[in-house]
Amino acid sequence: MALYIGLMSGTSLDGVDGVLIDFGSVQGPPIALRAHHHQPFDAALRAELLALNAPGDNELQRAELAANAVARSYAEVVQALQRASAATGSAVRAIGAHGQTVRHRPGEFDGTGFTTQLLNGALLAELTGIDVVCDLRRRDVAAGGQGAPLAPGLHAALFASPGESRAVLNLGGIANLTLLGASGSTLGFDCGPANALLDGWCQRHTGRPFDDGGRWAASGLVLEPLLAALLAEPYFALPPPKSTGRDLFHLAWLDGQLARHATRAAPADVQATLAALTVRSVAQELQRHASATSLLMACGGGAHNQHLMRGLAAQLPRLRVTTTAEFGLPVDQVEGAAFAWLAQCFVERRPGNIVAVTGARGARVLGALHPAQ
Ligand SMILES: Nc1ncnc2c1ncn2[C@@H]1O[C@H](COP(=O)(O)OP(=O)(O)OP(=O)(O)O)[C@@H](O)[C@H]1O
Numbered sequence: 001m002a003l004y005i006g007l008m009s010g011t012s013l014d015g016v017d018g019v020l021i022d023f024g025s026v027q028g029p030p031i032a033l034r035a036h037h038h039q040p041f042d043a044a045l046r047a048e049l050l051a052l053n054a055p056g057d058n059e060l061q062r063a064e065l066a067a068n069a070v071a072r073s074y075a076e077v078v079q080a081l082q083r084a085s086a087a088t089g090s091a092v093r094a095i096g097a098h099g100q101t102v103r104h105r106p107g108e109f110d111g112t113g114f115t116t117q118l119l120n121g122a123l124l125a126e127l128t129g130i131d132v133v134c135d136l137r138r139r140d141v142a143a144g145g146q147g148a149p150l151a152p153g154l155h156a157a158l159f160a161s162p163g164e165s166r167a168v169l170n171l172g173g174i175a176n177l178t179l180l181g182a183s184g185s186t187l188g189f190d191c192g193p194a195n196a197l198l199d200g201w202c203q204r205h206t207g208r209p210f211d212d213g214g215r216w217a218a219s220g221l222v223l224e225p226l227l228a229a230l231l232a233e234p235y236f237a238l239p240p241p242k243s244t245g246r247d248l249f250h251l252a253w254l255d256g257q258l259a260r261h262a263t264r265a266a267p268a269d270v271q272a273t274l275a276a277l278t279v280r281s282v283a284q285e286l287q288r289h290a291s292a293t294s295l296l297m298a299c300g301g302g303a304h305n306q307h308l309m310r311g312l313a314a315q316l317p318r319l320r321v322t323t324t325a326e327f328g329l330p331v332d333q334v335e336g337a338a339f340a341w342l343a344q345c346f347v348e349r350r351p352g353n354i355v356a357v358t359g360a361r362g363a364r365v366l367g368a369l370h371p372a373q
């Protein structure tokens with residue numbers, strides 16, 4: 001038995017997804033999911049984390065206090081996972097904890113740049129009594145990499161199939177693709193915005209935190225000139241390795257584009273256009289980098305967005321479009337599972353990054369340890 005907990009809170013800022021996994025079952029599937037728990041952030045913490053994505057007053061103190069609050073929220077998820085699985089703290093080998101990204105600027109400024117995931121790992125170790133591995137992106141950035149995406153390693157371990165080119169599409173705040181080549185190669189990068197903009201626009205115009213099933217987007221018409229203008233953003237044409245976040249794709253970016261290209265657009269049409277932006281940017285990248293792909297499996301919260309899923313199937317008629325659930329991993333558990341897997345990599349001192357994905361100078365053991373004792 002090798003029990004690990006993975007904790008993820010992504011750029012959608014919807015809350016924390018935690019999974020408890022046994023990586024040690026030698027017979028049976030490669031991993032055994034023991035428990036999953038989702039806990040939304042409370043409204044005040046969510047608002048503060050969102051605010052910390054942009055420059056503001058007294059940031060150091062606010063960031064530290066937010067990091068404490070994230071640790072408390074993560075600890076509650078750990079307790080829920082332990083209750084659900086009857087696993088004691090000492091049975092869990094380690095927690096792989098992502099933290100909340102508030103800035104992601106690898107390679108910029110001084111050539112090294114930085115990526116910031118708010119989480120007080122020491123407090124999480126204190127509250128849970130379990131080894132905590134966090135700060136999982138920094139070493140890759142220090143080695144000249146993007147620090148992202150980090151899930152492709154687990155995607156390759158679970159979903160690659162010799163002789164078949166497959167792609168895994170995580171539809172979180174940002175969409176990221178993992179390309180699993182028929183010959184065993186693994187590529188991966190962030191495509192561009194997904195739920196971060198869809199949620200933001202939906203919240204602003206309907207008051208609802210997300211567009212359930214994509215029904216509001218489905219009621220609108222895609223504004224082709226606006227879509228073309230959005231797709232002209234240079235990020236989409238960059239070759240991998242590349243990663244992005246709310247640093248670039250935020251509502252102010254969209255507002256600037258609307259002011260130039262669609263001043264009187266109906267809100268539902270903008271939502272439809274944002275959904276089309278996600279679909280079109282994914283299709284474009286698949287065409288460019290993995291045209292032989294025959295199977296696309298989606299995961300992340302956006303896989304619940306039927307309008308997005310229908311759009312992908314329509315835009316990619318030669319691919320079979322499905323979700324990771326068909327391959328044994330429910331869509332809301334994949335990213336959490338990746339951080340449990342990264343914790344195991346750390347414990348076993350195995351590299352967690354893939355050089356072809358992040359662009360780092362070499363394979364590195366990722367993470368910093370806060371021991372239980
Ligand atoms: N029923 C649904 N219909 C439409 N969208 C949904 C639905 N359920 C979840 N979502 C979307 O999924 C988002 C959460 O997805 P997820 O947790 O995968 O993203 P994330 O936290 O940004 O993660 P990551 O950065 O790890 O990819 C929500 O904010 C919402 O936009």
Ligand SMILES: [Mg+2]
Binds near residue numbers: 013014016017
């Ligand atoms: Mg989430």
